Amino acid sequence: MSPHADPLLHKPQWWKEATFYQIYPASFRDSNGDGWGDILGILEKMPYIASLGIDVVWLSPMFESPQIDMGYDISDYEAVYPPYGTVQDVEKLVHECHRNGMKLILDLVVNHTSDQHKWFQESRSSKDNPKRDWYFWRPARYDDNGNRMPPTNYRSYFAGGTWTWDEHTQEYYLHLYDKSQPDLNWENEDCRRAIYDSAMRFWLNKGIDGFRVDTVNKYSKHVNFPEAPVTDPNSFIQPAAQFWCNGPRIHEFIKEMNNDVLSKYSTYDGQAVVTVGELSMTPDPEGVLTYVSAREKELDMVFQFDITHLGQGPPGGNSKYDFAEWNLPKMKNIVKKWQTFIDGTDGWTTVFNENHDNGRSVSRFANDTPAWREKSAKMLALWLVVQTGTLFLYQGQEIGMINAPKEWSIDEYQDVEAHNYWKEAVRLAENGSDPTRKERIMHGLQLMARDHARLPFQWNSSENGGFTAGKPWMRTHDLYKEINAEAQEKNVDSVLSFYKQLLRLRKEHKEVFVYGTFELLDAENVSTFVFRKHYQEKTALVALNFTTAPQPAPPADDMTLLLSSYHKTGLNTLQPYEGRVYINY
Incomplete structure (x- = not known):
């Protein structure tokens, strides 16, 4: 296109x-x-x-x-x-x-x-409850030695399996997330x-x-x-x-x-x-x-x-x-x-x-x-x-x-997902199957955790x-x-x-910023991110420096500087972590 x-x-x-x-x-x-x-x-x-x-x-x-x-x-x-x-x-x-x-x-x-919702409380009360089929219940499987196994081998989003055994009704229920979050059966x-x-x-x-x-x-x-x-x-x-x-x-x-x-x-x-x-x-x-x-x-x-x-x-x-x-x-x-x-x-x-x-x-x-x-x-x-x-x-x-x-x-992290991944990392590191896992997962959590x-x-x-x-x-x-x-x-x-200034400009120039088509420039440059936005005859040019060093600015002939994240800009140079947008009217 x-x-x-x-x-x-x-x-x-x-x-x-x-x-x-x-x-x-x-x-x-x-x-x-x-x-x-x-x-x-x-x-x-x-x-x-x-x-x-x-x-x-x-x-x-x-x-x-x-x-x-x-x-x-x-x-x-x-x-x-x-x-x-x-x-x-x-x-x-x-x-x-x-x-x-x-x-x-x-x-x-x-x-x-939640497993505390009255629907699930009814569903798990008996196999013939009218709401039994509002969740996913399945019988156990057994291995060759007679050990009970879950219905499938699925991994949940929060680490661990997706099936939890219910002692009362002697079946497993499905949860893609934590065991306290049973999945509803939309088929019903x-x-x-x-x-x-x-x-x-x-x-x-x-x-x-x-x-x-x-x-x-x-x-x-x-x-x-x-x-x-x-x-x-x-x-x-x-x-x-x-x-x-x-x-x-x-x-x-x-x-x-x-x-x-x-x-x-x-x-x-x-x-x-x-x-x-x-x-x-x-x-x-x-x-x-x-x-x-x-x-x-x-x-x-x-x-x-x-x-x-x-x-x-x-x-x-x-x-x-x-x-x-x-x-x-x-x-x-x-x-x-x-x-x-x-x-x-x-x-x-x-x-x-x-x-x-x-x-x-x-x-x-x-x-x-x-x-x-x-x-x-x-x-x-x-x-x-x-x-x-x-x-x-x-x-x-x-x-x-x-x-x-x-x-x-x-210990300062509160999220159930973070703690589940951490416990898994500790186990895999301590049993020798992945010795550096604790350090790697902690680094990942420091960058990306939900907390x-x-x-x-x-x-x-x-x-x-x-x-x-x-x-x-x-x-x-x-x-x-x-x-x-x-x-x-x-x-x-x-x-x-x-941010307040930017949000005002987004509304003022909504044609090109909200509805405009996107054109990437200089795709392989590892330091700057430059793109154009087009709406009919209106064009915006956006230049962003993702580094701590000055970088060459793209040519912006016949365009007006609408905004820079710096007070003073160099015509041909993007300053460290500078963002700027040009526009023609």
């Missing part, structure tokens, strides 16, 4: 032009001193959120939950985890977002529930109808504006559960995502969800509600397009994770946190792939480089040392904000928050960064006195001020 392909194929929509801001409620703001962020804390900070230029707040799970997986193990879709507040508090948040001209979307977590129509009522209509009736749809391509499994091929000869359990990602009925299920539920609702100002799906293990653009083609009426857009998987091993395998070096051309090719896959189609794409499941972008993709972290944050901000697609920011990204210090021990994004938000220089007056559920970053929102709001040269 030509870089000048007609962007008018992409029908303008409110959600395409919106900037979304993800809030992780445990870590945003604690209003009552119990150490947990809460809904009232978000309400306190509504003026701050609005001041950024945000259009949509995405609130990560705040539902009733045992919190084994930080709320992604839901025990009641129609209740709120008490430390976060009440259903009435969420209703107030909906109202306040709307009053401030913003929309609110919630997480839709319906691949699995009664189960689907209950999901639509409890997890969706309940909140849509309260005025929310859509959903971020968790693990959206895992609802349809290959329910004959074939044995996974052995790719890790040192383990019984094997990666097996091919048996539960993009399964045989997945598009049928999503179309039904859209047709029966979502299409019946609108936003507070009369627009269609929005969906953005979490689409893992789908590396081919053709596969992604089947979910986001407007004519298919499934999802508005999805998160495709190639960019946040840079440096990770394959999801579902034991090498996720075994860091793999990458270079700038590899990053460029990923960006090009997902910027251009919508050319000439009726599909849409998303733009993000942080969320609750990944390390901070400054630490992962640039340089978080004191000399360079602010310049890195501004350069990455410019790189992100001028890309085509719907823009998603994660809390704290706008002030340049960075990963936890490398000096922190594994880094979950550190409490750094509001000011008071104790705990102003997040809480009590003891925070997770340790606050050591640098909260140096990196915090209050100081940056007073500084016109701060990362925060730069």
Whole structure:
């Protein structure tokens, strides 16, 4: 497709032009001193959120939950985890977002529930319970010596197997994640109808504006559960995502969800509600397009994770946190792939480089040392904000928050996934099968663990960064006195001020930044990332230096410098971690 392909194929929509801001409620703001962020804390900070230029707040799970997986193990879709507040508090948040001209979307977590959910409690109560088939139950297998074995050899996303034995009913149940997160059986129509009522209509009736749809391509499994091929000869359990990602009925299920539920609702100002799906293990653009083609009426857009998987091993395998070096051309090719896959189609794409499941972008993709972290944050901000697609920011990204210090021990990490991978690494190192594994996995966790994004938000220089007056559920970053929102709001040269300026420019030039087609230049350059954006006769040129040394700047004849991350720019030289964008009118 030509870089000048007609962007008018992409029908303008409110959600395409919106900037979304993800809030992780445990870590945003604690209003009552119990150490947990809460809904009232978000309400306190509504003026701050609005001041950024945000259009949509995405609130990560705040539902009733045992919190084994930080709320992604839901025990009641129609209740709120008490430390976060009440259903009435969420209703107030909906109202306040709307009053401030913003929309609110919630997480839709319906691949699995908590094992404490009443549905699962009923399902495991007996083999003839009406809800038995709402989850996946299978009998044991036995080896030649009569030892009990799970139904398959699948490895879960959180290390360990995907089947847990239930002593009461003498069968195994399936869980792709932690054993406390049994998978729902979407093959059962009664189960689907209950999901639509409890997890969706309940909140849509309260005025929310859509959903971020968790693990959206895992609802349809290959329910004959074939044995996974052995790719890790040192383990019984094997990666097996091919048996539960993009399964045989997945598009049928999503179309039904859209047709029966979502299409019946609108936003507070009369627009269609929005969906953005979490689409893992789908590396081919053709596969992604089947979910986001407007004519298919499934999802508005999805998160495709190639960019946040840079440096990770394959999801579902034991090498996720075994860091793999990458270079700038590899990053460029990923960006090009997902910027251009919508050319000439009726599909849409998303733009993000942080969320609750990944390390901070400054630490992962640039340089978080004191000399360079602010310049890195501004350069990455410019790189992100001028890309085509719907823009998603994660809390704290706008002030340049960075990963936890490398000096922190594994004991400071809270995430169930991190601890499961660490325990596995310790076992494999100590039994001699992989002697250096502990060091490698710790290095990977220091860069990529989910905990880094979950550190409490750094509001000011008071104790705990102003997040809480009590003891925070997770340790606050050591640098909260140096990196915090209050100081940056007073500084016109701060990362925060730069983000605000960029978001204004994105709206002012939305044709070329939101809808423009992408053209990569100098693809093999290992130091600079240069690309053009085109919209009819309008062109933008973006140049980014990903190094600590000056680099040659691309020629920008007959173009106007719209913005640089430095105050003073050299005409022919990009300064260390400088980002700049030129435009012609």
